Amino acid sequence: MYYSETEARKLVIEAGLRLLENKLIARTWGNISARISKDEFIITPSGKAYDRLTPADLVKVRVSDGSYSGSVKPSSEKGVHAAAYSLRNHVGFIIHTHQYYASAVAAECRNIRTAPCAAYALPGTTKLKKHVAECIKNNPYEDMFLMARHGTLILGADMDEAFAKAEALEDKCKGLVEARVKLNAAEADKDFDTSKVNIRALPFVKVVSDPYIMKCCEKGKTVGAYIDDFAMIVGPDMQVIECDEWAAERVLLGYSTNQVARGLAGKVPMTGALDRMGGQQPALNSAIGRNAVLVKGIGAVCAGKTRSDAEAIAMIVSKNCAAACYTKYAKPLGSIDSRLQRYIYLTKYSRQMDA
Numbered sequence: 001m002y003y004s005e006t007e008a009r010k011l012v013i014e015a016g017l018r019l020l021e022n023k024l025i026a027r028t029w030g031n032i033s034a035r036i037s038k039d040e041f042i043i044t045p046s047g048k049a050y051d052r053l054t055p056a057d058l059v060k061v062r063v064s065d066g067s068y069s070g071s072v073k074p075s076s077e078k079g080v081h082a083a084a085y086s087l088r089n090h091v092g093f094i095i096h097t098h099q100y101y102a103s104a105v106a107a108e109c110r111n112i113r114t115a116p117c118a119a120y121a122l123p124g125t126t127k128l129k130k131h132v133a134e135c136i137k138n139n140p141y142e143d144m145f146l147m148a149r150h151g152t153l154i155l156g157a158d159m160d161e162a163f164a165k166a167e168a169l170e171d172k173c174k175g176l177v178e179a180r181v182k183l184n185a186a187e188a189d190k191d192f193d194t195s196k197v198n199i200r201a202l203p204f205v206k207v208v209s210d211p212y213i214m215k216c217c218e219k220g221k222t223v224g225a226y227i228d229d230f231a232m233i234v235g236p237d238m239q240v241i242e243c244d245e246w247a248a249e250r251v252l253l254g255y256s257t258n259q260v261a262r263g264l265a266g267k268v269p270m271t272g273a274l275d276r277m278g279g280q281q282p283a284l285n286s287a288i289g290r291n292a293v294l295v296k297g298i299g300a301v302c303a304g305k306t307r308s309d310a311e312a313i314a315m316i317v318s319k320n321c322a323a324a325c326y327t328k329y330a331k332p333l334g335s336i337d338s339r340l341q342r343y344i345y346l347t348k349y350s351r352q353m354d355a
Contacts, residue, residue: 002092008034008042009055011159015095016050024166025050029098029229030151031075034159035085039063041094043081046073076124083133084155091143091155093162098151098229100319101173106146107226107323109330112176115169120148122341123228144169149228149333181325183211184218190297196245199252202291202303206310209299212321216240217294224332226323231338232345233316235290243297252303254288292317 003011015032019025033043042058044050059074061067063085066078075081081094102115111117118135121128132153135145143155144165152169156162187209194205216223223238225231241247247257291313292302300317304310324332332338 002036002038003034003042005036005042005060006055008036009058011093012042012044012058013050013053013055015093015159015163016044016053018163019095019097020050022163022167024095024097024099024170031077031081031096033061033078033081033085033094035092036060038089041081041085043074043078046075077128079126079129080132080153083129084136084153087133087136088143088155090157093156093159095154095156095162095166096147096151097154097166098227098319099166099170100322101177102146102152102169103150103227103319104323104326105173105176106151107149107330108327109148112146112172114142114172115144115146115152116142117146117148118153120150122337123150149226149330151227177322177326180328181212181215181322183215185211187214188298190243192243192248192295192298192301193245194301197249197252197301197303199249199303202252202305204304204307204310206302206304206307206314207299208302208314208318210318210321212325213294213300213318215325216321217296217299220296223294223321223324225338226320226327226330226332227316228333228338228341230316230320231333231341233313234292234320235342236335236338237332238290238292238294238300238317238320240294240296243295248293248295248301251293252290252301254290 012032012034019030031044033041035041039062041061041063043061045057045059048057057072059068059070059072061074061078061082063082066082068074077096080096084094085091105112106117109117109120116135116139119131121131132147145153147153154162154166156165192207194207197205217240220240222240225236239251241251241257250257291304292300295301300314302310302313302317304313
């Protein structure tokens with residue numbers, strides 16, 4: 001009925017690599033657990049990349065109270081896993097994903113057929129655990145759940161069943177998004193010189209222009225944070241600007257793009273407080289800085305500290321744009337909520353990943 005501890009540790013690592021391969025998660029987003037007894041499970045640690053995990057990195061957690069021993073900290077969503085195991089005796093494997101289409105649908109904060117939606121709360125909080133537990137309890141015949149503005153929770157008897165359900169849910173949500181969102185065949189039609197975006201703190205720049213991003217560019221309106229990992233990794237919102245490398249750089253640094261400032265550009269250095277401080281001022285960065293900007297006729301210009309950062313930012317920008325295009329019945333996260341998440345990410349999780 002339960003995995004041995006050795007087998008559980010092996011399968012959780014295998015599942016992490018499989019999730020990455022199937023693009024159901026990226027980097028450290030999401031978490032995985034396997035049950036080893038009625039009151040214990042093995043779960044992924046907090047802030048460690050799945051492609052670098054070893055069995056010793058995984059953490060044993062008690063179902064009854066979420067407690068654990070040792071120096072390795074478990075995922076911040078351990079309470080969500082514990083609540084699911086306590087309510088479902090048959091469940092032996094759980095994956096929490098931030099998969100693309102299901103996350104976009106979850107931004108609407110509404111149930112869909114076969115996947116009820118747990119109410120929104122800040123990630124890693126007791127309130128989120130409570131909302132997920134209530135959703136599981138109120139839907140005893142469902143094993144796939146949306147988490148509002150966040151992602152999914154998939155319950156399986158074993159790893160293979162959990163994966164099959166996650167992939168089935170993604171296919172369903174893809175169909176919902178494509179049925180509602182009518183996309184134009186818009187493609188990048190202007191030139192943009194990324195070498196002119198010269199930010200010391202964010203030296204790696206990536207441009208991405210998929211249909212959802214281009215649709216948001218066409219609308220020309222600032223895009224809010226419809227999913228919480230966008231608020232954390234990109235910022236509370238994302239401006240849309242004309243095709244202009246100078247303006248894009250200033251937006252990423254949190255500067256005004258007023259034309260008066262353009263006239264002073266030759267006399268005043270472009271690099272400001274964020275750049276001089278190497279991006280290591282979380283309070284300032286969460287208030288004014290962004291990691292992406294939408295450029296008309298180009299797509300999303302994403303800037304990160306590393307190439308991997310820029311690629312992750314591009315992925316989350318695309319997902320948030322898909323959510324913005326799909327969502328009819330919910331507004332973006334509020335300013336206070338999104339700025340708080342941005343600050344916590346910059347002061348805690350990003351530094352943990354760097355370590």
